[in-house]
Amino acid sequence: MTRPRVSLSLRVTLMLVIAGVALYVLIIALYLTAWMRPATERLARQSAPVLYLFGELSDRALGIEEALRLTRRPALTPQARVQTAEQVRSVIGDAGDRSLAEAFASLPSEMRVVLARADDRASRLRNTLVEYAALLELGRLPEATARAHVADSLRGLLRESLASAQRIGLEDLVQRERALSAAANRAVAFLAFWVGLGLVLLPLGLLTVERRVRRPLADLEAGLSRVADGDLNTQLPVTRLDEFGRVITHFNETTRILRDRAQEQGRFAAAGELIAGVAHEVNNPLMAIATLATARLDEVENSEQRAELELIHRQARRAGKLISGLLRFVRPAEHHTTVVEVNDVVREAVDLLSYQFGVDEIEVVQHLDPAILCSVCNPGGLEQVLVNLLSNAIDAVRLTKPPRRIVVESWRKDRTVFVAVEDHGPGIDPAVQARLFRPFASTKGQKGTGLGLYISRQIVREAGGDLTVESIPAAGARFSISLPAALSVATGPLQASPLPAGRATTLAGMDILLVDDEESIRRPLAKYLTRRGATVREASDGIEGIAAINDRLPDAVVADVRMPRMDGVAMYHALTRDHPTACDRVLFLSGDLSQLADLGGTTISAARVLVKPIDLSELDARIRALVSGNSAREAVSGLESGPDPR
């Protein structure tokens, strides 16, 4: 197995990638906005005043040339002189153009020096011409002529300055043009470099994202998909010690735990099946013992012997009840909700663990609300929750010395029914308490699955309630179940529906067929029923039972569910098809009520099932009730359809 590579965390890697992209964009943007743009703008800004000044100086030079030409024109009359003066002033224009000064202000020093010199000479020449115009107007012609000569001589200087300025200006413009061109070339080179760099870095970035993000995500998704399909052996390779590495490690660990738990659950289920089988096998002897003891009671006069037989009967009943509870608990829970009498479920749960309480010297104090507390929930689920809480309480108080005590309370407040299981063990560590209801949170190490409380809370919450805990370290823990209260008394489908009140008060005269492969059960039952005045026939399996029914339709059929060759349910189905009248006369005996569910497709009501070991007086009553009910139905049916053809 390859060792995972130590690399930068995913967060840092992604941040580096994002930072790299941002830096890349920023550098280009900064270069273009903070360097290139100001540089080009500066070049443009500096070129504009130069060009403007050259234009202005050229215009002024042209104006001056024109003015000088005017000075050469003879002006003989005063009017002509004034006119010439006006023309001179007009062509040379106003001095001190503000925009010219503004343009000067933005020039670099070298250019300013050259242009200022030309400007000074142009101004001097212009002022000389203004003086010429003034002298002309004043009629001081010789002075005006002299001033015109001065202006002529200054023209050469101005031309020289302008030429010099033009040369420098052109050089400057050429330099600017070169600088602009160089700047453009630099910009192109820069952008080419960065685009090239981007093209190199882009695949690297994509590769990084592919290797560090997309591929691990795809692996994880595939792994999760396999787990969802039930492959709990799925393990993903951890190639890096980054966030994905940690996620995959957690995934592997979770999958491993799930696999272990599944195996454990499988073992539990197998154990449950084993217990169910054993319970069934034990139920039959218990039934035989209880039946024989009851049967013998009628024959024994000696009070001591009667007491012993009654003790045998009671102990057999007790054992039977325990086994019933065990069977109910280990069978897969049926997910149905019904109105449940909560106190009954509490008592059954306590009974189920009564042996453990005795062994560990635990006193169970029950403060159950005497009022009937009903709630709508899954009774099996609620029992599972209570057994789990009681088991945890047993484990907790075991850590203390006797006397040990567990208190179970129930009460109702407003529209909520509460059940609390309180132990006086060492309490729960606050750190553990915070994660107590999470999956696989166990305080029992390898002994516990870590799922009990988690599943318990789920069951209670599914019923619209909640499961909470209060703990005082070193003083114990108190788990409280809250359930929504129901308004009516429990009438679950598994509980026997009251049969119609029987008109028959004894079994005398009834024809009863007993179908059971266990002779040790069948014989005492037959003996008991015969003694009650019934005519009893016996069959050892379903085939014999059908034959006996075909021979003569009995008033009642008491059939075991599990038998060789043809079991009770198969016999029932055969009767449904071939002898529908007989179907209503069948009662079943079963070591495990859930067997009926296992057989599937049956329409047999739970009310027709008597769970072994059965009390013989109850059997007596159920047969009578069945026969009376059938008689009443048949009477009504007879009235509606006329006399029975038999």
Added chain:
Amino acid sequence: MAKRLLIGLSLIGMVGCRSAPEHTVIGYAFSISGTPTVQVAREEIAEHAGGPTIEIIYDSVVQGDPADVEVERAERLAAVPDLIAVVGHGGSRGTLAAAPVYNRAQIPQLVPIGTSRFLKHAGPWTFMLATDDSTEGAFIGEFAVNRLGARRVSIFFENDEYGTGLRDGVTAELHGRGVPVGSMVAVDPASDVPTLVEGSLLHGIPDVVISAARWQATGRIAQTMRAHVPGVQIIAGDGAFEMRPLVDTFGTDADSIYIVAFWLPDAPGPESRAFVARFERVTGREAFSADAMSHDALMLLADAIRTVGPSRSAVRRYLLELGSERPAYEGVTGRISFGPHRQPPLIMTQIRDGKARRVPTR
């Protein structure tokens, strides 16, 4: 013996390790008030004990204001070792020409009397001590109308940044007050001013003449105008405020000319009085507006160097912080700061008996 030698060497080492005061230089390029101001400033700076030694280098090799001359001067000063800041230059054109040199070299430039509004945009290292030409022009225009009752005005201006700037400021103010400007005549140092004045009179007689020119042209304008238009009032900008040559050259013709100043020796305040006394003692003459302005510039830079150390950028920050993060500098000419709301002083004076007298403006 060895122990004594060791102690001795240690002492020598300690003495040797003590850093000598740092040598700093303030460049001075203001020929309008040259040597006398430098002498006074040197004396005053020498009285401060501690801190870096501050030397003032006065570049007076070339006199004048042409742009090329001032650029050369700026380049010479910028190359001086330990130069921290510069005071100068003289006129607006020369100062504007020199400003790029200092801004490129990142040397704080403190302009004592330059008023061109373009100086505000010359660069981040250039600071104007005086007000700008638009404010001064408005001040002159208001005075002409309110105090002298001007109805028709002629303007003579020197055709450079100083003259055109002041002309525009005055024109804007007069235009706002509805007073017509009859003539606007450009002059230069070589101009035949009498002819230009006479020529302008052919186009109208003004009751107030405003001169945005230096003292020579202003004196000549006043002389010619008064010869032709008795009673005409002459107002000149600060560029003409060079009392000694003006009065010496034009004598009584200079009398009654109104001239704008930034400071007068009769200004109240201990700094002003102390400066007047010191200036007279050191130079033997009365101090004028340009002397006080350039003195303030030098002493402000010296204070900045002493306060923030011999660093050009720190001195620039110091100047920017005046009036906001740190108190305004108490100078001879008043409180100095460079914030947007600063109001440098403007005083209207009139030459009487060869002296500039303060004139109320309202």
